[in-house]
Amino acid sequence: MSNTVRVAAPVTLNSIVDGPGMRSVVWFQGCPHACPGCHNPATHAFDGGVVTTIDEIIDEVTKQPWRGVTISGGEPFMQAEALLKLVKGLHALGKTLWIYTGFTIEGLIASVPLAREILTYADTLVDGPYLQECRDPSLAFRGSTNQRLVDLKEFFDSEAI
Numbered sequence: 001m002s003n004t005v006r007v008a009a010p011v012t013l014n015s016i017v018d019g020p021g022m023r024s025v026v027w028f029q030g031c032p033h034a035c036p037g038c039h040n041p042a043t044h045a046f047d048g049g050v051v052t053t054i055d056e057i058i059d060e061v062t063k064q065p066w067r068g069v070t071i072s073g074g075e076p077f078m079q080a081e082a083l084l085k086l087v088k089g090l091h092a093l094g095k096t097l098w099i100y101t102g103f104t105i106e107g108l109i110a111s112v113p114l115a116r117e118i119l120t121y122a123d124t125l126v127d128g129p130y131l132q133e134c135r136d137p138s139l140a141f142r143g144s145t146n147q148r149l150v151d152l153k154e155f156f157d158s159e160a161i
């Protein structure tokens with residue numbers, strides 16, 4: 001499992017806009033989705049940002065007292081091995097995890113072999129590309145109406161029925 005990861009920026013230690021409550025945010029670098037109107041185009045290049053380690057990120061996050069951690073980007077699932085190590089480590093520390101992705105959850109599970117395992121360690125997936133024509137500034141924690149806040153426990157429970 002990879003301990004190195006390419007990130008766009010240092011960990012944000014006190015966000016209130018990337019999920020409920022006060023949260024730390026990890027910004028993965030590299031995104032293939034090219035959504036027109038993306039709010040964060042500097043995260044697209046796969047050779048951009050800086051390389052760090054999952055251990056360093058976990059050290060940073062654990063300096064904060066709050067349980068909430070959000071993993072965003074960029075597209076976190078393009079570095080799936082590193083993402084798996086990160087979510088395992090944070091889950092073991094009792095953190096509650098939100099992950100943003102430009103894939104739908106169905107597309108993610110079909111195309112990224114580690115996605116299902118990664119998602120078992122997280123609480124909520126904010127899924128889907130940003131669509132300018134569906135933009136709604138009144139939405140909480142997402143930019144366009146096609147994007148969903150997927151409760152992962154409910155999603156996997158419904159699969160088992």
Ligand code: SF4
Binds near residue numbers: 031033039043
């Ligand atoms: S998935 Fe996110 S980071 Fe990637 S292009 Fe779309 S809005 Fe930007």
